[in-house]
Amino acid sequence: MKQLETDVVVIGAGTAGLSAYRNAKQYTPNVLMVESGKYGTTCARVGCMPSKLLIAAAEAAHSVEHAPQFGVLTEKPQIDGKAVMARVRSERDRFVGFVVEAVEELPQEDRIIGHTKFLDDNRLQIDDHTVITAKRFVVATGSRPNIPPPFLAFGDKLIINDDVFDWQDLPESVAVFGPGVIGLELGQALHRLGVNVKLFGVGGNIGPLTDPVIRDYANTVFAEEFYVDTDAKVSDMKVVDGKAQLTYVDKQGNPQTEQFDYVLAATGRVPNVDNLGLENTSVELQDHGVPIADPHTMQCGESHIFIAGDASDQIPLLHEAADQGTIAGSNAGRFPDIRNGLRRTPIAAVFSDPQIGMVGDNYAQLTANYGECGCYEIGEVSFENQGRSRVMLKNKGHMRVYAEQGTGLFLGAEFIGPAAEHIAHLLAWAVQNKMTVPQMLDMPFYHPVIEEGVRTALRNVNAKLKFGPDIIQHCLECGPGA
Numbered sequence: 001m002k003q004l005e006t007d008v009v010v011i012g013a014g015t016a017g018l019s020a021y022r023n024a025k026q027y028t029p030n031v032l033m034v035e036s037g038k039y040g041t042t043c044a045r046v047g048c049m050p051s052k053l054l055i056a057a058a059e060a061a062h063s064v065e066h067a068p069q070f071g072v073l074t075e076k077p078q079i080d081g082k083a084v085m086a087r088v089r090s091e092r093d094r095f096v097g098f099v100v101e102a103v104e105e106l107p108q109e110d111r112i113i114g115h116t117k118f119l120d121d122n123r124l125q126i127d128d129h130t131v132i133t134a135k136r137f138v139v140a141t142g143s144r145p146n147i148p149p150p151f152l153a154f155g156d157k158l159i160i161n162d163d164v165f166d167w168q169d170l171p172e173s174v175a176v177f178g179p180g181v182i183g184l185e186l187g188q189a190l191h192r193l194g195v196n197v198k199l200f201g202v203g204g205n206i207g208p209l210t211d212p213v214i215r216d217y218a219n220t221v222f223a224e225e226f227y228v229d230t231d232a233k234v235s236d237m238k239v240v241d242g243k244a245q246l247t248y249v250d251k252q253g254n255p256q257t258e259q260f261d262y263v264l265a266a267t268g269r270v271p272n273v274d275n276l277g278l279e280n281t282s283v284e285l286q287d288h289g290v291p292i293a294d295p296h297t298m299q300c301g302e303s304h305i306f307i308a309g310d311a312s313d314q315i316p317l318l319h320e321a322a323d324q325g326t327i328a329g330s331n332a333g334r335f336p337d338i339r340n341g342l343r344r345t346p347i348a349a350v351f352s353d354p355q356i357g358m359v360g361d362n363y364a365q366l367t368a369n370y371g372e373c374g375c376y377e378i379g380e381v382s383f384e385n386q387g388r389s390r391v392m393l394k395n396k397g398h399m400r401v402y403a404e405q406g407t408g409l410f411l412g413a414e415f416i417g418p419a420a421e422h423i424a425h426l427l428a429w430a431v432q433n434k435m436t437v438p439q440m441l442d443m444p445f446y447h448p449v450i451e452e453g454v455r456t457a458l459r460n461v462n463a464k465l466k467f468g469p470d471i472i473q474h475c476l477e478c479g480p481g482a
């Protein structure tokens with residue numbers, strides 16, 4: 001067994017790990033990074049990037065299919081599944097290639113390959129070839145799909161997101177379980193690419209939404225386009241004649257038995273903290289085995305162990321993984337001089353159509369924090385008659401904005417609608433700058449733009465805060481359709 005000694009070990013070379021490595025290196029040259037799988041990161045290989053590539057193909061098909069609504073006559077689009085998947089794979093490989101190249105430029109002696117396990121507070125074993133003794137550690141081991149045990153009945157017909165991006169061709173049918181972010185994005189994209197998709201959920205959840213008004217709207221709008229049952233009753237799962245067979249009660253209450261080429265499990269993700277030997281350290285673990293970490297320092301308790309990215313089970317998003325990696329890596333490098341790092345305003349975007357956006361405090365947090373005290377107000381707008389949205393035939397959507405009584409502080413928003421990825425940025429920047437609703441209304445609004453809809457929601461909440469007049473129904477100075 002090879003024996004190594006160092007100051008800092010980063011476990012995992014994903015987004016969080018790479019950023020932790022780079023930041024720890026600013027404080028000490030003695031940093032090792034261990035990776036058990038392939039370099040390239042979840043985001044580039046099987047996450048953000050390939051999913052958006054599939055969605056881009058679906059959007060192209062959808063635009064062609066709906067062109068006749070503008071008087072532009074087209075044939076029904078022909079989907080060449082092999083070509084769709086070839087582009088997804090080749091662009092994905094390009095993104096992965098950039099990451100791999102960057103990792104391979106790091107000093108070879110800093111990089112170790114193998115599965116890592118803590119032996120005690122200061123020693124890690126890598127497979128059966130190396131033991132590293134180190135002063136500090138950053139756990140950045142990411143997450144993996146959660147697969148409910150009954151789904152194992154589908155054998156090799158059961159797939160996860162990773163499998164989709166390696167397809168050579170599109171299948172005929174897929175049952176997607178989990179209408180969360182992954183299930184919604186991939187399910188709708190596959191549907192638009194001509195795959196027979198049925199999306200099954202539990203408890204009425206859809207996307208990351210917590211506001212019941214927006215959730216109901218989302219449920220309706222997606223179910224108008226393809227089969228989505230967010231409270232499905234599935235009674236039997238098995239493989240019959242080489243197909244995945246489901247027995248379920250459909251939305252009209254009728255029993256159905258249907259076969260699919262695949263069942264995609266998009267039922268959440270679990271942090272990769274099991275099999276890491278964390279129980280051999282003195283770090284305090286929560287019930288599900290994740291260390292308790294301070295979100296400002298990413299330090300686990302008072303220890304020399306830090307955690308970052310999806311492994312922390314805090315906010316499983318790419319930019320959060322990068323930020324947490326920066327904080328954890330800097331603190332591990334600088335230890336024992338621990339500093340709070342920058343945590344940005346929460347922002348989430350789902351690349352469905354319509355898109356979903358959430359910023360700042362979401363509805364669930366708002367109601368938990370403020371209860372029934374009457375300390376906040378909700379303004380809203382429908383995008384169904386919003387001018388620019390109608391012009392573009394993108395007039396499906398609803399927004400709710402939240403603001404504090406008395407101060408007028410803009411607290412957050414949940415919405416579904418056109419350009420939600422961009423509006424989410426605008427609003428998140430307003431939250432982070434601690435803007436009040438009147439200050440936001442003082443900002444310029446061009447005409448005709450989707451942001452005029454946001455202004456209507458802000459005016460609505462402004463009136464409820466008693467800072468301004470009620471919304472003018474036929475506002476002449478607003479421009480038509482504002």
Ligand SMILES: Cc1cc2nc3c(=O)[nH]c(=O)nc-3n(C[C@H](O)[C@H](O)[C@H](O)COP(=O)(O)OP(=O)(O)OC[C@H]3O[C@@H](n4cnc5c(N)ncnc54)[C@H](O)[C@@H]3O)c2cc1C
Nearest residue numbers: 012014015016036037042047048116142309310316317318
């Ligand atoms: C389909 C999909 C779509 C997504 N889309 C988006 C999106 O649009 N926007 C967004 O913000 N986020 C998105 N995400 C989430 C985002 O990809 C993750 O939050 C982010 O990639 C997490 O980075 P990480 O560094 O924590 O983990 P990873 O990049 O997974 O890195 C963890 C690394 O640790 C390694 N490892 C694990 N265990 C060990 C061990 N014991 N020893 C050594 N190494 C180990 C793994 O092999 C891996 O390389 C998406 C995720 C998925 C699955």
Ligand SMILES: NC(=O)c1ccc[n+]([C@@H]2O[C@H](COP(=O)([O-])OP(=O)(O)OC[C@H]3O[C@@H](n4cnc5c(N)ncnc54)[C@H](O)[C@@H]3O)[C@@H](O)[C@H]2O)c1
Nearest residue numbers: 178179180181182183201202205266267268269316349350
């Ligand atoms: N656009 C983006 O930013 C983006 C895209 C994809 C993934 N992500 C990240 O990845 C994380 C994981 O995504 P996800 O979609 O796997 O998780 P999720 O937590 O968003 O959704 C899981 C869904 O599965 C449902 N579910 C659980 N058990 C089920 C069962 N037995 N049958 C049917 N449904 C069931 C849940 O009710 C929920 O709706 C997200 O939280 C997000 O942070 C982000």
